Amino acid sequence: xxxxxxxxxxxxxxxxxxxxxxxxxxxxxxxxxxxxxxxxxxxxxxxxxxxxxxxxxxxxxxxxxxxxxxxxxxxxxxxxxxxxxxxxxxxxxxxxxxxxxxxxxxxxxxxxxxxxxxxxxxxxxxxxxxxxxxxxxxxxxxxxxxxxxxxxxxxxxxxxxxxxxxxxxxxxxxxxxxxxxxxxxxxxxxxxxxxxxxxxxxxxxxxxxxxxxxxxxxxxxxxxxxxxxxxxxxxxxxxxxxxxxxxxxxxxxxxxxxxxxxxxxxxxxxxxxxxxxxxxxxxxxxxxxxxxxxxxxxxxxxxxxxxxxxxxxxxxxxxxxxxxxxxxxxxxxxxxxxxxxxxxxxxxxxxxxxxxxxxxxxxxxxxxxxx
Amino acid sequence: xxxxxxxxxxxxxxxxxxxxxxxxxxxxxxxxxxxxxxxxxxxxxxxxxxxxxxxxxxxxxxxxxxxxxxxxxxxxxxxxxxxxxxxxxxxxxxxxxxxxxxxxxxxxxxxxxxxxxxxxxxxxxxxxxxxxxxxxxxxxxxxxxxxxxxxxxxxxxxxxxxxxxxxxxxxxxxxxxxxxxxxxxxxxxxxxxxxxxxxxxxxxxxxxxxxxxxxxxxxxxxxxxxxxxxxxxxxxxxxxxxxxxxxxxxxxxxxxxxxxxxxxxxxxxxxxxxxxxxxxxxxxxxxxxxxxxxxxxxxxxxxxxxxxxxxxxxxxxxxxxxxxxxxxxxxxxxxxxxxxxxxxxxxxxxxxxxxxxxxxxxxxxxxxxxx
Numbered sequence: 001x002x003x004x005x006x007x008x009x010x011x012x013x014x015x016x017x018x019x020x021x022x023x024x025x026x027x028x029x030x031x032x033x034x035x036x037x038x039x040x041x042x043x044x045x046x047x048x049x050x051x052x053x054x055x056x057x058x059x060x061x062x063x064x065x066x067x068x069x070x071x072x073x074x075x076x077x078x079x080x081x082x083x084x085x086x087x088x089x090x091x092x093x094x095x096x097x098x099x100x101x102x103x104x105x106x107x108x109x110x111x112x113x114x115x116x117x118x119x120x121x122x123x124x125x126x127x128x129x130x131x132x133x134x135x136x137x138x139x140x141x142x143x144x145x146x147x148x149x150x151x152x153x154x155x156x157x158x159x160x161x162x163x164x165x166x167x168x169x170x171x172x173x174x175x176x177x178x179x180x181x182x183x184x185x186x187x188x189x190x191x192x193x194x195x196x197x198x199x200x201x202x203x204x205x206x207x208x209x210x211x212x213x214x215x216x217x218x219x220x221x222x223x224x225x226x227x228x229x230x231x232x233x234x235x236x237x238x239x240x241x242x243x244x245x246x247x248x249x250x251x252x253x254x255x256x257x258x259x260x261x262x263x264x265x266x267x268x269x270x271x272x273x274x275x276x277x278x279x280x281x282x283x284x285x286x287x288x289x290x291x292x293x294x295x296x297x298x299x300x301x302x303x304x305x306x307x308x309x310x311x312x313x314x315x316x317x318x319x320x321x322x323x324x325x326x327x328x329x330x331x332x333x334x335x336x337x338x339x340x341x342x343x344x345x346x347x348x349x350x351x352x353x354x355x356x357x358x359x360x361x362x363x364x365x366x367x368x369x370x371x
Numbered sequence: 372x373x374x375x376x377x378x379x380x381x382x383x384x385x386x387x388x389x390x391x392x393x394x395x396x397x398x399x400x401x402x403x404x405x406x407x408x409x410x411x412x413x414x415x416x417x418x419x420x421x422x423x424x425x426x427x428x429x430x431x432x433x434x435x436x437x438x439x440x441x442x443x444x445x446x447x448x449x450x451x452x453x454x455x456x457x458x459x460x461x462x463x464x465x466x467x468x469x470x471x472x473x474x475x476x477x478x479x480x481x482x483x484x485x486x487x488x489x490x491x492x493x494x495x496x497x498x499x500x501x502x503x504x505x506x507x508x509x510x511x512x513x514x515x516x517x518x519x520x521x522x523x524x525x526x527x528x529x530x531x532x533x534x535x536x537x538x539x540x541x542x543x544x545x546x547x548x549x550x551x552x553x554x555x556x557x558x559x560x561x562x563x564x565x566x567x568x569x570x571x572x573x574x575x576x577x578x579x580x581x582x583x584x585x586x587x588x589x590x591x592x593x594x595x596x597x598x599x600x601x602x603x604x605x606x607x608x609x610x611x612x613x614x615x616x617x618x619x620x621x622x623x624x625x626x627x628x629x630x631x632x633x634x635x636x637x638x639x640x641x642x643x644x645x646x647x648x649x650x651x652x653x654x655x656x657x658x659x660x661x662x663x664x665x666x667x668x669x670x671x672x673x674x675x676x677x678x679x680x681x682x683x684x685x686x687x688x689x690x691x692x693x694x695x696x697x698x699x700x701x702x703x704x705x706x707x708x709x710x711x712x713x714x715x716x717x718x719x720x721x722x723x724x725x726x727x728x729x730x731x732x733x734x735x736x737x738x739x740x741x742x
Contacts (some may be wrong), residue, residue: 064377082684108630333458
């Protein structure tokens, strides 16, 4: 029963998790492209296994600790998708010597040279992808640019291909806009791979990824793999983008009502920003969901109720736009659930998932953190 | 050496920590009022011990896990400063039976009744303070109100006093404004204690707290204890309020340079929001510090350089307001430090502090989380 849990607690609806995983797998199977889920969202082996066809991977990671943890649980095909620095090579080299294929990424001749040198010191060869900047949001070289060719040359036999992340897809106002971003993402890596191949590089890996573009791309022609993370849980930012329905969100935070401010129309809970994270990702969307959409204990959204503000261990729940509440529905000690803006950020505030199965809290699944 | 650390890593400057602790202790000693530091900021025993005169407390906590952890390390005088709900009483009752004095807070007759009932089931008496709302920001009853007297009556022999938290002090534009908020905070609890005493309640505890008001209050007349947390580390929000200098900030995140976007004037690091938190507390201040002020590896701020944006594991460092950079100063793999907006939020993203002593990384101090 939920009543036996200490609040705040992180709940994970197993049926929704499995449905989200199945949909993405089926979609990418139909397109004939490989899924390489990003395990940074859940940082949990059970979730990754449900997302995959094979227990050995392929997976994408964002920290060396993720690489080590998943390696310890049998995963062998690991893409470390953050620009590599020499100080991280030793730990990845240890995995490589243990039988993992750990692929790294770089986006400059300087970083490529530093990688090669560190690998030589370790006596391993870590293959690398060149990161392509498809939308000006983060890292990467310009598609099919001279800089790309220079980095490819610097990598030499370590070069495995190209990758990009369409961060711009998070800012789109329509599915058409996401589709356009996805096509730009695809073109950026496909033209880059062609440019490298024309210079004699094999370039077998052409990798794209983001949950919105993975969901809406019209074509993956020339792409070999798709990375996506947040789709396993979904969240309010994804719902705001039309990537999922609010009902698809598998993650929620269980909180207890600790007080009422009747004149203000506020219910105070013990789920503050420590439980939800400080992520306000829906603030830039058409509907600002505050710190999250408030649901009853069964997970059904309560009309117009959002978490409008947060202290470290206090949540303030009110009607969107103000107005009075039926306080009788929220006695002291009663339970509510809050759907998160950003599943990756909210999950990171917790050490375990409590699995919701048949309407009750079942197993606890560990979630690790750190680097 | 910092070069031996895996980045991102959370650094804690021991000299600044001790100086911050000493200043607050001396200030409150001079005012003759007891300091009850809030251990939610650091969630670490060594830090709390440096903040205190006595190894047994008094401390303020925001989670039951904090209460349990500090009890296990010898602390006995513990205020749990979040509205109490019956489901949390069993764990606190266990501490009480073990010899702790655990004080709780409530702000309604309903919560007071639920607390008393749960305590009777456990066979303990947990003393309680009534929370007073001194500025309309969160929980609490109106100062010296009928509701206060009703809650006091409902608590009966469990009533120990009153407490408030001047959250409004975080929004002040000047130290004069903070001083005015502090006086309102003091008045709110002192008049409330008087109202309870006139009804025959002893009301020995009169508790106020927030780092800004603790720093600037002109008077603590009638107040018995001051709660404050973030002052042990200080942060950019506090510096923006004039509570400290940027040079007093004891906490920073060590990151590695992983790339450059030369045309945009960006340095990309491996310290993203997972390392800094999503807290953007300076966004509402006169100077928006982005995700943090960027320093060299020795901790000296680099003129005008801030972390302007963040992905989960990517930080984007640029000049405030744009402009070019001396990229030669930031080779791939080189180290930078970032001062946080909000120390409580940034520390919560990490499992340990690396102590900076004599300019080098020394011991690791564990930081716990969860509820």
